Amino acid sequence: MKTILYFCVVLLLVAGTIIGCSSRNPDGVTTVTIAGWQSNTNENQLLEQVFKKFEAENPKIKVKHEVINDQYMDVIKTRLIGDAAPDVFYLDAFEAPLLMKYDVLSPLSPDIKANFSLADFEAPLLNAFKYKDQIYGLPKDFSTLALFYNKKAFQEVGLNQPPKTWEELRKYSKKLTIDKNHDGKIEQYGFGITPDLSRQYFMIKAYGGKLVDKNGNCAFDTPEALKGLQLVIEQYRIDKTSAQPSDVGASSGSEMFGQGKAAMVIEGSWAIPFLKDTFPNIDFATAEVPTVNGKKGTMAYTVAYVMNKQTKHKDAAWKLISYLTGKQGMKTWAKEGLALPSRKSVLSELGYNKNRLYAPFVAGAAYGTIWQAGKNLPIIVTQFNNQFISALIGEQPLQSAMKKAEATANREIEAAS
Amino acid sequence: MLQEVWKKKGVREAVASYLFMAPTIIVMGIFLIIPIVYAIFLSFNRVRVLGDLSYKWSGLNNFIRIAGDERVWIALQNTAEYVAIVVPIQTVLALILALVLNSQIKGKNWFRIIFFLPTVTSSAVLTLIFMWIYNRNGLLNNFLDFLHLPTYNWLGDPAVALKSIMLMNIWSTAPFFMVIYLAALQDIPISLYEAATIDGASGWEKFFYITLPLLKPVTFFIVAMGVIGTFQLFDQSYIFSGGSGGPNNSTLTVVLLIYQYAFKSLDMGYAAALALMLAGVIMLATLVQRTFFKEN
Amino acid sequence: MTMNRSRWLKVILYAILVLYGMITVVPFAWALSASFKPLSEIIAGGVNFIPEHFTLDNYNKIFIQSPLFGRWLFNSVLVAVWVTGLNLLFNSMAGYALARMRFPGNRLWFFIILAVLMVPGQITLIPSYLILKYLGWLNSYQGLIVPTVVNATFIFMMRQFFINFPNELEEAAQLDGLSRWETFVQIVLPLAKPALAAQAIFIFMGSWNNFLMPLIILSDQDLFTLPLGLNTFKGQYISYWNYIMAASMVFTLPALAIYAFFNRYFIQGVTFTGSK
Numbered sequence: 009m010k011t012i013l014y015f016c017v018v019l020l021l022v023a024g025t026i027i028g029c030s031s032r033n034p035d036g037v038t039t040v041t042i043a044g045w046q047s048n049t050n051e052n053q054l055l056e057q058v059f060k061k062f063e064a065e066n067p068k069i070k071v072k073h074e075v076i077n078d079q080y081m082d083v084i085k086t087r088l089i090g091d092a093a094p095d096v097f098y099l100d101a102f103e104a105p106l107l108m109k110y111d112v113l114s115p116l117s118p119d120i121k122a123n124f125s126l127a128d129f130e131a132p133l134l135n136a137f138k139y140k141d142q143i144y145g146l147p148k149d150f151s152t153l154a155l156f157y158n159k160k161a162f163q164e165v166g167l168n169q170p171p172k173t174w175e176e177l178r179k180y181s182k183k184l185t186i187d188k189n190h191d192g193k194i195e196q197y198g199f200g201i202t203p204d205l206s207r208q209y210f211m212i213k214a215y216g217g218k219l220v221d222k223n224g225n226c227a228f229d230t231p232e233a234l235k236g237l238q239l240v241i242e243q244y245r246i247d248k249t250s251a252q253p254s255d256v257g258a259s260s261g262s263e264m265f266g267q268g269k270a271a272m273v274i275e276g277s278w279a280i281p282f283l284k285d286t287f288p289n290i291d292f293a294t295a296e297v298p299t300v301n302g303k304k305g306t307m308a309y310t311v312a313y314v315m316n317k318q319t320k321h322k323d324a325a326w327k328l329i330s331y332l333t334g335k336q337g338m339k340t341w342a343k344e345g346l347a348l349p350s351r352k353s354v355l356s357e358l359g360y361n362k363n364r365l366y367a368p369f370v371a372g373a374a375y376g377t378i379w380q381a382g383k384n385l386p387i388i389v390t391q392f393n394n395q396f397i398s399a400l401i402g403e404q405p406l407q408s409a410m411k412k413a414e415a416t417a418n419r420e421i422e423a424a425s
Numbered sequence: 426m427l428q429e430v431w432k433k434k435g436v437r438e439a440v441a442s443y444l445f446m447a448p449t450i451i452v453m454g455i456f457l458i459i460p461i462v463y464a465i466f467l468s469f470n471r472v473r474v475l476g477d478l479s480y481k482w483s484g485l486n487n488f489i490r491i492a493g494d495e496r497v498w499i500a501l502q503n504t505a506e507y508v509a510i511v512v513p514i515q516t517v518l519a520l521i522l523a524l525v526l527n528s529q530i531k532g533k534n535w536f537r538i539i540f541f542l543p544t545v546t547s548s549a550v551l552t553l554i555f556m557w558i559y560n561r562n563g564l565l566n567n568f569l570d571f572l573h574l575p576t577y578n579w580l581g582d583p584a585v586a587l588k589s590i591m592l593m594n595i596w597s598t599a600p601f602f603m604v605i606y607l608a609a610l611q612d613i614p615i616s617l618y619e620a621a622t623i624d625g626a627s628g629w630e631k632f633f634y635i636t637l638p639l640l641k642p643v644t645f646f647i648v649a650m651g652v653i654g655t656f657q658l659f660d661q662s663y664i665f666s667g668g669s670g671g672p673n674n675s676t677l678t679v680v681l682l683i684y685q686y687a688f689k690s691l692d693m694g695y696a697a698a699l700a701l702m703l704a705g706v707i708m709l710a711t712l713v714q715r716t717f718f719k720e721n
Numbered sequence: 722m723t724m725n726r727s728r729w730l731k732v733i734l735y736a737i738l739v740l741y742g743m744i745t746v747v748p749f750a751w752a753l754s755a756s757f758k759p760l761s762e763i764i765a766g767g768v769n770f771i772p773e774h775f776t777l778d779n780y781n782k783i784f785i786q787s788p789l790f791g792r793w794l795f796n797s798v799l800v801a802v803w804v805t806g807l808n809l810l811f812n813s814m815a816g817y818a819l820a821r822m823r824f825p826g827n828r829l830w831f832f833i834i835l836a837v838l839m840v841p842g843q844i845t846l847i848p849s850y851l852i853l854k855y856l857g858w859l860n861s862y863q864g865l866i867v868p869t870v871v872n873a874t875f876i877f878m879m880r881q882f883f884i885n886f887p888n889e890l891e892e893a894a895q896l897d898g899l900s901r902w903e904t905f906v907q908i909v910l911p912l913a914k915p916a917l918a919a920q921a922i923f924i925f926m927g928s929w930n931n932f933l934m935p936l937i938i939l940s941d942q943d944l945f946t947l948p949l950g951l952n953t954f955k956g957q958y959i960s961y962w963n964y965i966m967a968a969s970m971v972f973t974l975p976a977l978a979i980y981a982f983f984n985r986y987f988i989q990g991v992t993f994t995g996s997k
Contacts, residue, residue, distance in 0.1 A: 048961070049782075049954065072941050077931070077952050083687045084939050086847055089474050090854045094940070106691070110476035204667070254580050259561030259960060263764055286761045299881065386689040394671030401581050403673055416496065423490060424692050435823075441901040448807075449871045450830075456868040457837050457861040460848030464840070474847070524736065527987070537984055538977070542749040545926065545976045547969040554748040564910045567844035589811060596744070604980075605878065607987045608915035612885060642881040649835075650874060657841050680841045687843055700844035707839040 014349030018325050036068060042313075043074040043084070044098035047278060047346045049415045054341035061340070062331050069324045087315070088112050095319040098330055099145055099318045101136035101310045102206075108139035108381040114315040115142035119326045124334070129248035130349045133310045136378050145312030146333040149347035151276040152372030153207065153306045155298065156262075156283075159272040159291045161196065170272075170295035175237060177298045181249035199250040200261045200270030201240060203400050205392040207274070210377045214300035224382035225421055228392070229414040233405055236300055241399055241406050252400075260330040266290055276309065277369045278346040310350065348373075359382070384421045393416040447704075468698040471489045475691055489697035497699065500670070500677045501706070503587060504656055507678075508710070511591050512651040519647065523606030524632075541604065543597040555593055556580070580665060583675030590661045590676065598654065602647045609643040610636075644720035649711050656707050659684065679703045756780070756966040762961045778965035783951065792943055793950035797929060797972075800865050800946060804928040808869040812920065813913065815871070816879025817905055821891065831880070837873045850937055859938050865946070869928065875920050882916040883909070916933055918986035926976045947972050 046052040053073065059071040074094060076083050081103055081158050088094040099107065101300075119142065120126060126134070129147060137145030143378035155177075161184055171177040181198025188195045201207075205219075212219055217233025220226060227233075243250045251270060258264035265272075266287035273279075274297055283290060297306045313329045315322070331337045335354055342349035342358060348369060349355050360366040381388065391413040399409035411425055429583055430436050443450075468488070471481040491497050526533050541552075558564045559579035566576040579589040613636060621631050660678040662670065670677030670684070679699065686696035750770060755763045756779055758772040784790055818824070819831050849868065858864035886909070894904040910917070934946045939945055951968035954961055 043940070046953065049786075052953075074942070075953050076936070078936060083937050085475065085691065086687060086850055087940075089847060090850050090859075092854055092859055099587060107475075110473075112476050139597055151564075249432050252581070254556065255561050255578070257563050258764075259556060266761075267765060286764060288761075384690075390669045390685060390689070393667065393669040394677075397581075397671050398583065398673035401578070401583075401672060403583060418688070423695070437903075438822060439824040442818045442822040442827070445814040445818035445822065445901075446830060448811040449834075449876060452811075452867065452871045453834075453837065453873065455852060456849050458833070459843060459852065460845035461837065461840050463848045464844050522741075525734070532736070532737075535982065535989075536738055536742060538981055539746050542976070544753065545973045545980070546749055546974065547930070550752045550966060550969045551748070554751060557751075558748075567826065569770050580863075583819055598747070601923070604987075608919040609882065611915035611987055612882065612912075618803070638887060642884045643878075646878050646881040649877070651837075653838050653872050659841075659843070680843060684843050685842055687847070693847070697844055700841050702837065703841060704839040711835065711839075 014378070016127055032066065033230065037070050038068065038097060038321045039070045039072050040321055040324045040328050041072045041074060042096040042328065043094040045077050045080050046075050047344070048194065048281075051341065051344045051346060054344060058337050058340045063339070064330060066324075066327060068258075069327065071328065080366040091318050093316045093318065095316055095321055095325040097311055097316065098311050099137075099149070099314045101133075101312070101378055101380040102385060103138055104145060104312070104314075104380065105139070105385070107314070108137075108144050109256070112317050114317045114322065115144055116146060116315060116326070116329070117141075118253075119330070126193075128353050129203045129333075130350055130352060130373050132373070132376070132378055133306065133350050134264045135344075136310055136380050137312045137314070145314040146329060147310045147312045147350035148333060148338070149342060150308055150310040150350050150373065151278060151347045152275050152308045152369045152376045153210075153276055153297055154368040154372060155272060155295045156265055156275055156292050157272045157280065157295065158265070158268065159293055161268070166178045170293070171298045173302075174298050174300045178239075178243055178247060178249070181243065181272070182247060185247075185249040194250075195247060196268060197251040197270045198272060199243065199255070200264045200273040201244065201250050201252060202261050202274075203240070203393070203397050204251060205389045206379055207307060208237060208240065208310075208396070209379065209381075210297075210305040213377055214303060219388070220381045220384070226383050226388050226391075226414045228411045228416040229407075234410060235310060237396070237410070239300065239407055243278055244400055245402055270317060277348060277366060280365055281345050294365050296371055296423045305315050305373040306376045307379055308373060309379045311347075383419075384424075387420045387424070388417045389421070435580065437522070446707040464697040464700060465620050466707055467694050468701050470694050472692075472694040474693050483694065484511060487695050488702070490695060491702055494676060496670075496674065497702075498681060499674045500679045503674075503676070504658060504678050507587065507591060507658060508652055508655045511594055511655050512648060515595045515599045516601060516647055516651060518595065519602035520606055520644075522599065523610060524636075525605060526603070527610045537607075541600045544600040546597075550591065555589075559589055581672070583672045586665065586672070586675050588619070590658075593661060594655070594658070598651075602651070605643060605647060606640070609640055613639050645714065648714055648718075652710050652714070653707055656703065656710070688707060729771050738886075752966050753970060755962065758963060760963040762963060763966070779963045780966060780971075782795050783954070783967055783971060787950070787953075789942060789945070789950060793947045796862075796944060797947040800862065801925050801928040802881045803866050803878050807866075808872055808875065808924045809917055809920055811871045812875040813879050813910065813917065814905070817877045817883050819876070819879040820883035821886070821909075822901070833874045834876055838877070841881045846933070846937070849934075853938055860941050860944060862944070864938050864986060865931075865935055865944075869931070872924060872927075875924065877911070878920065879916060882913060886912065914986045918983040922980050922983050929972065929976050 031349040046055075056073065059073060063069065063071060074097040080098075081100075084093060084097060092348065093112075100112075126143075128151065133147040133150050134143065137143060137147065155170055155361060162168065162170075162180075165186075167180060167183065171180050177199065184196065184198035185194055186196045187193065209219055212228050212233045214236035215232045217230055217236065219233075220229045250276075251264070253260055253264045256264050256267070258267060258268040258269065261270070261273040262275050262282055264270045265275070265279075266283050268290070280294075296304065299305070313332055315325050315329060317326050333350075335351060338349045338351055338354045342354060345366070346368070348360055349358065355361060355370060361370045392410075395413035397410040398404055403409075426580050427467060442563070467480075469482065471483045471486075473479045526537050526540070530536075556563075560566075561576075561578055561581075561711055563579075565579065569576045577585045579585055617635050617639075618631055622633060626634070657680050658678045662676040662678050663684070666672075666676045666681075668681070670681050680703070683699045686692045686699065742758070751822075754770045756771055757775050757777070758959065759774055759776050759926075762772065762774055815834075819827060819834075838840065853859055853864050853868070856864075860866070890908060890912075891904055892910050929949060931946070935946050935949055936952075939949060951964075954964035954968055
């Protein structure tokens with residue numbers, strides 16, 4: 009008992025001295041906190057290098073980097089409510105409308121000078137962070153979706169080209185769905201799907217459907233919107249040539265592709281370094297997402313640096329943001345290849361548009377649907393995912409599932425406004 | 426005068442009692458009771474928490490909204506089913522494990538450690554392992570197939586999704602209660618058993634007339650905590666459904682709803698009302714149990 | 722005849738124990754073996770328990786490549802030791818008062834403690850955060866420790882344990898002229914060792930695994946506890962299961978050691994026999 013007590017006292021003393029040390033701060037130096045998640049530890053190290061350079065160029069500013077890797081938005085929202093949020097933080101386009109509407113971000117437009125060359129950013133990406141003619145965030149990077157296909161699996165069934173249209177994709181899927189040992193269980197599916205609105209939104213738009221109407225209400229229960237989604241359902245239910253990751257014991261589409269359980273998947277550029285590192289034996293290539301209804305379509309995801317409205321170091325925070333999104337800063341850490349730089353000049357300088365694997369993703373930026381749809385999108389996503397899977401596994405027809413999803417979502421939206 | 430009061434035994438006892446309770450009252454008062462009172466206040470308001478904080482009194486509106494919210498009823502139904510199946514099984518399983526591990530069997534210390542493993546394994550690891558066990562071509566289906574039993578799509582099929590979560594929950598919480606039963610079994614005086622043996626009582630008689638009655642207070646604790654824990658089911662259903670409660674609301678739970686409102690749509694007033702409603706339901710369930718486990 | 726029957730019973734009993742043991746040990750063993758596999762091998766989904774490509778890289782990354790690992794471990798131990806010690810004392814005090822002492826408000830406080838358990842934590846998270854901020858305790862050890870030094874669950878548990886204690890105990894103590902506090906410390910607590918052991922195990926584990934509140938209140942990497950620190954090995958798009966498995970082993974083992982240590986208090990016959 010006594011030893012435990014002594015142990016406690018010692019722990020407390022040591023703790024006291026450690027706190028005492030860390031709180032000292034030299035004069036005249038402002039510390040800017042920046043919070044984000046990390047895609048992998050390499051990316052983090054690159055980012056730290058950029059901060060070091062920035063600190064060298066701006067000796068009066070110190071950067072404090074926080075990595076929040078779980079429940080990122082919950083943490084950020086809680087800290088915003090408590091007025092204790094970081095000065096600069098990552099914000100996904102998906103969550104941006106809510107924060108812009110609630111006026112917790114600082115507009116960046118007044119600080120943006122002409123030599124910052126705003127036009128260099130891909131316009132749709134920048135627009136995702138505009139609200140009432142003000143820019144609230146500068147995109148740090150983006151990714152689109154493209155088709156990954158397994159070259160060896162293609163050769164085995166005599167295919168040498170990726171599918172160009174959705175009809176071809178379904179035809180190829182039939183050839184590529186194989187029960188290798190004839191035990192009645194399929195070892196390789198033609199196509200791996202992720203039944204999540206964040207991946208299926210562009211299918212809603214393929215035949216002229218809409219996710220939300222002008223007022224931000226849900227509007228996907230229309231024949232046009234359902235037509236695209238129906239293709240996904242039919243392939244899964246009737247052709248039986250596609251599978252979800254959970255069907256085959258994988259936790260993501262890229263995993264099932266890497267394991268060889270799906271010969272094609274539609275995934276983001278982050279899957280490229282992952283596949284190369286983890287599955288060096290798989291020989292894959294990428295292509296633009298096959299056209300649906302004769303039109304090109306894909307999803308585009310983007311994340312920006314935004315500034316907390318409550319920040320006490322506006323100038324320093326802006327310096328940091330403009331450095332990170334400036335040509336030089338962006339170039340340093342966008343080499344990892346998880347996501348693509350949002351500046352066109354950096355994109356081409358790093359050669360992404362000429363890279364065989366990355367070119368389809370770069371092309372997608374021109375026509376991709378930005379993953380964003382007003383502040384009610386989180387509600388809509390929940391309801392859509394809930395019911396779409398239900399239709400996918402054949403519990404109910406797509407139409408009734410989507411009707412339910414739309415009705416519930418709109419009820420929620422009305423109650424919340 | 427004061428001395429007179431102090432001499433009264435009741436007063437002294439009351440002061441002593443509150444000194445015993447003081448740390449609890451202070452810490453809980455600040456970090457739990459104030460937040461709960463605040464939540465009660467929120468539940469009668471339309472609240473905006475982000476940006477400029479603002480409240481608008483809305484009377485019982487949030488509670489009326491609950492009554493008309495179909496999802497709440499589905500969530501309650503799912504949760505009630507979950508409670509009704511999980512609590513009895515995990516309680517009985519915990520008791521059996523504790524009884525066995527309390528007897529004089531060889532290697533019981535090893536079994537005690539092995540049986541406890543599910544409780545210490547982290548949830549991220551559990552999820553992966555269960556994905557691997559539960560998927561369509563996974564371990565469980567292969568095993569069932571081997572025995573020529575029907576196989577299921579454990580995670581995808583709404584009819585079984587909740588049951589998969591139940592299995593996982595029983596597996597991981599039974600050891601927790603097992604340890605508490607083990608501790609409680611130590612407090613039963615051996616002399617009672619010795620006396621019963623002299624009277625010629627059989628093993629079963631000893632169990633039913635000595636062990637069970639003396640475990641009653643702890644069993645009340647275990648059942649009550651089981652009910653509270655299962656009614657507040659969140660983690661597993663969040664992980665398995667990616668937060669949507671699907672497919673078709675089959676894994677929706679009340680706390681998942683509360684989380685969605687509190688953090689996704691920032692509708693704190695409604696989230697608080699839901700939380701109070703849930704607390705009320707749990708309280709009712711606990712009152713019913715208390716009549717079964719009446720003290721003295 | 723009877724010998725034979727009891728032998729059979731024993732065989733069946735052991736069979737059941739071993740079977741159940743397999744159910745509990747297989748996932749853990751698999752996680753342990755996965756912590757020695759490269760990511761590609763884990764994801765390939767093989768069922769092999771012996772790694773094909775044995776590697777220590779995962780542990781290497783955790784121990785050596787994260788300079789703050791020692792700090793995180795220290796923080797976790799510091800917080801868990803304080804939280805466990807104070808909980809044992811405070812919960813037992815409150816549980817004892819609720820079970821054995823008569824005072825106005827006894828039933829009310831018991832009811833409040835039960836009620837506190839029934840309100841889901843998701844709703845008190847933001848208010849408690851605001852209170853911690855008001856106290857200036859964000860990013861501090863006291864912010865991590867103080868709010869968790871009492872625990873309604875275990876006050877309730879201790880009460881249920883104390884209720885069963887024989888009345889003669891306190892009567893004897895009173896005759897000896899012991900005060901309430903002396904009775905509690907000298908007589909009641911030593912008899913409650915099994916319950917205290919159970920409490921110690923669970924509170925230590927709870928504090929050791931505590932994730933969400935530290936995640937929200939700590940922004941300083943120096944103050945991170947192990948679960949927060951190890952979480953930095955997780956990727957946003959990709960789950961690095963190899964690091965996650967190794968990290969989970971690193972922080973499962975201390976909890977398991979604590980359990981094994983306190984397990985020795987679960988041996989029948991230590992308690993009341995002496996007092997009779």
